Amino acid sequence: MPKRYELESAPTPTPERTRTPSAGSRHTRGSSTRFRTLISPALKTIPTHRSSVLGQILAMRKDLVGHLKAQEQIHGPIWRVAIGRGGMIQLLGPDALEFVWKNRDGAFSSARGWEPYIGKVFPGAIMAMDGDEHRYQRRIMQVAFQKSALRTYLAQMGPAIDAGVDTWMPPTGGPAARRMFPLLKQLTLDLAASVFMGVELGRRAKDLNQAFVATVAASLAIVRAPIPGLSMWRGIRGRELLVRRFRDLLPQKRATHSSDFFSEFCHAQSEQGERFTDQEIIDHMIFLMMAAHDTTTSTLTTMMYLLARHPEWQERLRAKAAALGKAQLEYDDLDQLDELSWTMREALRLTPPLTSMPRMCTKDTVFQGYEIPAGTMVGIYPIHVHYMSSLWTDPYRFDPERFSPARQEDKRHAFAWVPFGGGPHMCIGQHFATLQVKAIMHQLLLRYRWSVAPGYSMPYQLVPIAKPKDGLKVTLERI
Numbered sequence: 001m002p003k004r005y006e007l008e009s010a011p012t013p014t015p016e017r018t019r020t021p022s023a024g025s026r027h028t029r030g031s032s033t034r035f036r037t038l039i040s041p042a043l044k045t046i047p048t049h050r051s052s053v054l055g056q057i058l059a060m061r062k063d064l065v066g067h068l069k070a071q072e073q074i075h076g077p078i079w080r081v082a083i084g085r086g087g088m089i090q091l092l093g094p095d096a097l098e099f100v101w102k103n104r105d106g107a108f109s110s111a112r113g114w115e116p117y118i119g120k121v122f123p124g125a126i127m128a129m130d131g132d133e134h135r136y137q138r139r140i141m142q143v144a145f146q147k148s149a150l151r152t153y154l155a156q157m158g159p160a161i162d163a164g165v166d167t168w169m170p171p172t173g174g175p176a177a178r179r180m181f182p183l184l185k186q187l188t189l190d191l192a193a194s195v196f197m198g199v200e201l202g203r204r205a206k207d208l209n210q211a212f213v214a215t216v217a218a219s220l221a222i223v224r225a226p227i228p229g230l231s232m233w234r235g236i237r238g239r240e241l242l243v244r245r246f247r248d249l250l251p252q253k254r255a256t257h258s259s260d261f262f263s264e265f266c267h268a269q270s271e272q273g274e275r276f277t278d279q280e281i282i283d284h285m286i287f288l289m290m291a292a293h294d295t296t297t298s299t300l301t302t303m304m305y306l307l308a309r310h311p312e313w314q315e316r317l318r319a320k321a322a323a324l325g326k327a328q329l330e331y332d333d334l335d336q337l338d339e340l341s342w343t344m345r346e347a348l349r350l351t352p353p354l355t356s357m358p359r360m361c362t363k364d365t366v367f368q369g370y371e372i373p374a375g376t377m378v379g380i381y382p383i384h385v386h387y388m389s390s391l392w393t394d395p396y397r398f399d400p401e402r403f404s405p406a407r408q409e410d411k412r413h414a415f416a417w418v419p420f421g422g423g424p425h426m427c428i429g430q431h432f433a434t435l436q437v438k439a440i441m442h443q444l445l446l447r448y449r450w451s452v453a454p455g456y457s458m459p460y461q462l463v464p465i466a467k468p469k470d471g472l473k474v475t476l477e478r479i
């Protein structure tokens with residue numbers, strides 16, 4: 001289990017304290033001449049964390065929340081990691097998320113924040129666009145996420161989930177060991193292929209899956225050049241394969257109309273009459289399929305893990321699923337499954353698939369008295385807010401009822417529960433993700449019971465998208 005920390009949040013620093021640091025304080029001590037001449041004077045007033053880059057990466061990998069809380073105790077809600085020229089500013093807490101996401105003075109760029117990570121493997125991704133261009137693309141994309149479309153996607157998914165989940169175990173026989181992450185990933189990819197592309201993957205599933213894995217892995221490649229055999233090279237090759245697949249299907253999708261995202265994008269027209277070009281459709285499809293299946297796989301894996309650790313909740317959800325009396329969920333059932341909603345929300349609180357996200361500050365701005373100069377990278381951390389004890393009661397505890405109408409802990413701050421982000425880039429697929437996760441979980445609960453070994457704690461790799469390092473080993477049993 002993660003470590004507990006006594007002090008959750010350091011007091012907000014006053015402008016006086018931070019703008020004129022005392023001589024020889026830990027924030028100024030050790031500044032090299034090179035640093036003094038290169039970085040903006042404003043940056044020097046921001047508390048600076050000076051351990052080695054490797055040391056910081058290792059600390060974050062070991063215990064991300066613990067590391068952020070420990071830094072917050074030392075520095076407060078804003079501090080700078082001294083990497084590269086200006087370093088990276090870390091902003092913590094719900095007010096920081098609101099400040100960056102709402103982006104009222106247009107100081108934060110998603111395009112320049114995400115570009116270094118995904119620019120080569122997901123060019124044209126809507127998440128890495130700003131301003132008018134972003135609004136234009138989002139207006140058209142929104143058409144494919146309307147309620148009527150979601151209703152149809154869910155109806156299509158029911159039988160596909162049934163067929164996919166059924167292959168996990170032979171129809172007869174006792175409990176057996178399974179690794180859930182690869183099974184869930186295959187299932188969500190197959191669903192993405194049918195709901196997004198309108199095709200059955202069959203033998204091509206493996207190629208496509210590998211291509212997505214390679215593109216996502218490339219976002220974190222340490223060597224950014226596409227050197228044969230290394231991660232970025234594999235990512236770019238993966239992208240090339242995906243582009244070929246979508247380009248081959250495009251003429252047929254343009255010519256006909258079917259109920260999948262690909263077809264919707266080909267025919268979508270905003271209220272202003274705007275439409276996507278072929279290249280935009282390909283770019284959006286590749287990004288969307290990645291964004292959709294990796295995040296929902298992450299959520300389902302966390303839910304299965306938590307429900308294995310808390311069998312009383314697994315039984316409670318199963319009883320509710322059985323009481324509904326339907327093998328497959330329909331759109332109007334979604335609102336009736338309160339406990340399932342709370343459990344999904346609690347899983348997303350404890351392990352949001354995107355634990356952090358980058359922005360580039362492109363215009364001088366001020367946060368809580370600190371000047372953030374243009375040209376500085378900024379990191380924000382939804383996961384940190386999800387563990388603040390000023391917002392959540394006993395935040396390390398699995399407690400889905402904190403989302404019940406009687407408690408509503410998520411309402412303690414508009415940015416307390418933020419797995420889907422906020423502001424103009426807030427996840428466009430939030431409702432799709434919710435209905436897909438619930439539809440899969442409903443069928444799993446009715447078909448299987450699962451458990452983990454006593455004392456088992458699932459080891460996580462939290463970036464770029466949270467997943468278990470061991471695939472999540474469970475014992476699965478048909479009901």
Ligand code: HEM
Nearest residue numbers: 126127291292295296299357419420421425427428429433
């Ligand atoms: C539980 C599942 C999911 C989680 C936790 C999640 C989380 C997020 C977050 C945090 C962002 C904002 C990133 C930022 O501000 O930099 C985002 C954006 C986005 N997500 Fe999701 N997502 C999920 C599922 C999906 C699904 C299923 C789809 C598509 C069907 C999708 C499509 C997108 C797109 C297109 C964007 C970019 C939106 C924009 O920039 O305007 N996501 N997601």
